Amino acid sequence: MKLGAFSVSLNVKDIHASKSFYENLGFAVFGGEITQNWLIMKNESKVIGLFQGMFENNIMTFNPGWDQNAALLDEYTDVREIQQALKAKGVKFESEADESTSGPASFIVVDPDGNPILVDQHV
DSSP: OOOOEEEEEEEESOHHHHHHHHHHTTOEEEEEEGGGTEEEEEETTEEEEEEESSOSSOEEEEETTBOTTSOBOSSOOOHHHHHHHHHHTTOOEEEOOOTTOOSSEEEEEEOTTSOEEEEEEOO
């Protein structure tokens, strides 16, 4: 099972203050739109997302089909295939990808400690 790029999506109170803080730690803006209250920041291969007012908890995120630079991978496990494998193992879902489609899709599972995990395929 190839999950693709990994990042942590942070629920922030003030995106401008958070941007400045993470810039002090060596992160630089990699994507997003601050006027829409979201940024993707990167420090070497480490990626974080800053999201103001979009969700309640911090979220671990995997992006099948992408490497850590958001470049397309030649080989990856489709999000629907990952979902089917997890269902077969009895994993419960908060939201599911439509398995009758192809291309971009996502699902959310929650680990035993209540940490949400988003598997979000953009290709």
